[in-house]
Amino acid sequence: MSRHDFVAQLGLSLGLLAAAGSAAADTIRLKNGEQVEGEVIQRDELTITVKTRSGAQLPYLNNEIELIEAGSAPTTAGHQAPATPAIPTAPAPTISSLGDLAPAVLPRTKPDRATLEARVAEVLALDNVSQRKGIDAVFQLGDFMSEEGNAARALELYEAGLRVDSWRLEYQLKAARLVLAQGRRVEAIEKAKTVYQYTESPELMQEAKGFLAELGTPVAARPTDDPALAKRPEIVLVPVGGVRRWLLEDFRQELQTKTGLKYSIAPYDFDAGPIDRTYASHLTGAIVAQILAEAPPEQVKAALSEAGLAKADLETPKGRRAFLEVFIRKTAGPEQLAKFRQEISPLEQTGQRDAERLIKVLAGRSPVAHDGQVKGYVGVLEADLFVKDNNFVFGWAGPSHGVMSYHRFLAEFNGEPPNRTRLRSRFVKQVISSTFYVLGIERCTSATCMRAYPNDLTEHDQKENELCARCKEKLRAVIGPL
Numbered sequence: 504m505s506r507h508d509f510v511a512q513l514g515l516s517l518g519l520l521a522a523a524g525s526a527a528a529d530t531i532r533l534k535n536g537e538q539v540e541g542e543v544i545q546r547d548e549l550t551i552t553v554k555t556r557s558g559a560q561l562p563y564l565n566n567e568i569e570l571i572e573a574g575s576a577p578t579t580a581g582h583q584a585p586a587t588p589a590i591p592t593a594p595a596p597t598i599s600s601l602g603d604l605a606p607a608v609l610p611r612t613k614p615d616r617a618t619l620e621a622r623v624a625e626v627l628a629l630d631n632v633s634q635r636k637g638i639d640a641v642f643q644l645g646d647f648m649s650e651e652g653n654a655a656r657a658l659e660l661y662e663a664g665l666r667v668d669s670w671r672l673e674y675q676l677k678a679a680r681l682v683l684a685q686g687r688r689v690e691a692i693e694k695a696k697t698v699y700q701y702t703e704s705p706e707l708m709q710e711a712k713g714f715l716a717e718l719g720t721p722v723a724a725r726p727t728d729d730p731a732l733a734k735r736p737e738i739v740l741v742p743v744g745g746v747r748r749w750l751l752e753d754f755r756q757e758l759q760t761k762t763g764l765k766y767s768i769a770p771y772d773f774d775a776g777p778i779d780r781t782y783a784s785h786l787t788g789a790i791v792a793q794i795l796a797e798a799p800p801e802q803v804k805a806a807l808s809e810a811g812l813a814k815a816d817l818e819t820p821k822g823r824r825a826f827l828e829v830f831i832r833k834t835a836g837p838e839q840l841a842k843f844r845q846e847i848s849p850l851e852q853t854g855q856r857d858a859e860r861l862i863k864v865l866a867g868r869s870p871v872a873h874d875g876q877v878k879g880y881v882g883v884l885e886a887d888l889f890v891k892d893n894n895f896v897f898g899w900a901g902p903s904h905g906v907m908s909y910h911r912f913l914a915e916f917n918g919e920p921p922n923r924t925r926l927r928s929r930f931v932k933q934v935i936s937s938t939f940y941v942l943g944i945e946r947c948t949s950a951t952c953m954r955a956y957p958n959d960l961t962e963h964d965q966k967e968n969e970l971c972a973r974c975k976e977k978l979r980a981v982i983g984p985l
């Protein structure tokens with residue numbers, strides 16, 4: 504059983520069941536292979552809530568979701584699809600309903616070869632959709648074969664995997680090497696070029712680049728800076744915490760082309776400090792809010808009293824956690840409480856950094872001299888950012904200093920196939936938005952200008968890759984003609 508069952512049961516015990524929904528069913532595919540049908544009734548940056556046909560309202564973290572397929576119009580009476588159970592009855596997954604959130608907490612154990620062979624035979628007998636859910640085993644067995652020197656079988660397995668999941672770029676590159684060994688050079692080059700062009704992983708990009716060079720088809724070198732840029736006003740990008748530094752290098756040129764400013768990358772890494780807000784605290788906030796809105800007040804009162812808490816304690820993560828311990832045990836039972844603990848524990852070790860705190864630290868460490876060439880610093884994080892009560896922010900900035908995070912721009916965060924061009928566009932739009940604040944230029948009112956305010960990633964993607972005429976004018980007024 505996963506958290507979904509747990510929340511569903513909690514929902515039942517709370518009497519949250521609403522009338523069975525009749526709206527078009529969306530299909531929500533989870534990264535753990537489960538699939539839920541229902542209507543997405545609420546969506547924010549961290550979670551979605553799905554109302555199933557039975558009326559249960561199930562919250563999911565966006566990170567758990569692989570894909571949401573929008574449903575078609577409700578079927579007509581005579582052709583009604585059979586009711587789908589809210590929760591799939593397939594065996595519960597052993598790990599990973601929290602997926603990428605907690606790789607360090609939930610290590611993937613390496614199965615032995617016989618287990619893997621059996622699993623692969625099972626997976627390959629399934630239809631394409633079902634195959635894809637278990638495809639890791641096929642790739643893993645491919646790796647086993649490759650390590651043992653059985654190149655033919657390894658390639659066969661990699662190709663079987665790529666047939667249903669072609670965006671596993673690390674395996675495209677492994678397959679490219681084996682394909683080359685079979686003399687299929689053109690195919691190998693094509694595969695490696697795709698990997699190089701699309702990957703968002705620095706290691707894979709370097710590897711593909713090296714392989715293409717070996718094949719005598721090196722990728723074009725990054726253009727060098729226009730010497731005229733040396734004297735332009737400068738913005739320094741400061742890596743904060745662990746970042747993919749190549750990303751900054753890769754995207755710097757476009758920042759310069761779009762703005763006429765010089766962008767440099769600080770040679771040092773700036774410490775992001777401890778996590779300021781955990782995802783667990785955010786999630787317990789959402790669960791407690793739902794309980795307060797929908798559970799009988801006497802149940803809440805009884806749990807508060809047993810936990811020795813006042814209602815005001817529910818404002819704090821610690822208070823909420825203590826309350827939920829008692830409330831879940833009393834209303835849903837000890838088994839559900841154990842599941843709740845198991846699900847929430849990894850979320851206590853991951854979370855977000857406070858953008859305002861980081862800006863203060865950055866400003867203290869790197870002051871800007873008004874007559875200098877450097878006009879501001881933009882901290883760049885891979886870690887997630889928030890400000891005040893916001894669920895998250897892509898970036899935050901004031902005069903001279905700002906921070907931005909590409910956390911929510913990554914394919915792996917959104918469950919999308921990798922696409923570095925898309926990542927570059929998202930990154931550049933955000934850094935340029937931050938840059939304008941750093942330069943003291945007020946917010947733009949255009950909807951499509953690259954620095955328009957986006958409420959979410961869809962709106963961010965919707966913006967053009969260019970500054971509007973008015974923003975260009977304002978920028979020139981501050982930094983002088985290009």
Ligand SMILES: [Zn+2]
Nearest residue numbers: 947952971974
């Ligand atoms: Zn504009």
